[in-house]
Amino acid sequence: MADITAASVKELRERTGAGMMDCKKALAENNGEMEAAIDWLRAKGLSAAAKKAGRTASEGLIGAVVEGNRGALVEVNSETDFVAKNDIFQDFVRNAAQLALQHGSDVEALGAAQYPGGGTVQEKLTDNIAKIGENQSLRRAAVLEVGEGAVVPYVHNQVAPGLGKIGVLVALDSAAPGETLNELGRQIAQHVAAAHPLALAADDLPSDLIERERGIAMEKAKESGKPQNIVEKMVEGGLAKFRKENALLTQLFVRDNKTPVAEVVASAAKQAGTGIQLIGFVRFQLGEGIEKKQEDFAAEVAAAAGASKAEPVA
Structure with a gap:
């Protein structure tokens, strides 16, 4: 099993809004893979906002x-x-x-x-x-x-x-x-x-994106405990909704939210x-898809102090 570090748990928390223990479990269940852990949290309904996974930072x-x-x-x-x-x-x-x-x-x-x-x-x-x-x-x-x-x-x-x-x-x-x-x-x-x-249209959505959403929808549907034929219908219904909500031509116009x-x-x-x-x-x-480096000011100060080899004053 991959070594789950505090830094990776912190990053997953920041990207999903999920709880610390849930993030730790998600990473453990997915061999430390960040993107797979994000999908796992979404499938379990534990991610506060899926779109945070692609937040802008530049x-x-x-x-x-x-x-x-x-x-x-x-x-x-x-x-x-x-x-x-x-x-x-x-x-x-x-x-x-x-x-x-x-x-x-x-x-x-x-x-x-x-x-x-x-x-x-x-x-x-x-x-x-x-x-x-x-x-x-x-x-x-x-x-x-x-x-x-x-x-x-x-x-x-x-x-x-x-x-x-x-x-x-x-x-x-x-x-x-x-x-x-x-x-x-x-x-x-x-x-x-x-x-x-x-x-632009539902058919234009990338196939790898659809398959990723299919996997997430399948995990969610299985959690319901319903029979396989119902699970499959739930998955297809979820994918149809995803296509409709993410293709420009089928999105509801923001001016009236109905057309x-x-x-x-x-x-x-x-x-x-x-x-x-x-x-x-x-x-x-601006900056979509770029993760901004998180600076730890306290750590920088501590590192600088250590580098100077200065002894604390009593």
Whole structure:
């Protein structure tokens, strides 16, 4: 059996909100594997909030820009939120988003692109690190485009035009007037920012994610003690609910919490007198998927004191 450390129990508690003894048991039951222990706690109904497992922890900014029928998002990370308020940093994020429109979503290619005023994007970033005195990184980029219609941006927690903590692009394919598409796109983008869909349609959800949810649903259903045929129905019902709640087109629109997004689009198309198709979206939330290093100030002080070999004063 794997050695269960206090640090791993602490991390699991922080990521799930479950009790200390439950976290210790979850790790013991899963040979110390953190992700498996999280699933085990969810299956047992002991996790306070499953979404804490993917909580955000990094600082910086999301940049959004749209030109014509093409839009781009970029994420640039920094060590502290203070840097996100720096004019040099903000200017870099704006320019990086603008360059992503031309060079696409490949971060390596974007880093090698020519930066306004000379040098490459990566060289400018390196220069900024020296000037600001804090590490920064160009983490990711995404581009959406339509042949006819509109790509509509939305930035949540905006700190400056086109810069904030959550950025969304929504792509609408339609011959409807630009005013109609921009208003619909803005509303859907706000929904995406709030509801965090994982895919456009249920069939687009990753198969490995579905299988993971199937395993969790199966463990929950078995706990009920019901016959196998009932357990299987419970599992399929749980998966159907998961698909519906995590696909954008079937999510209930946040503005009224009763109309599926697909029906919102259909209603707008009817009013416009022409077809409107929601063909894609991108959502970047600052730092999602990055675990922030937890600093123990007391431990740092103790370590520093130990390093100095100073004896305590009586």
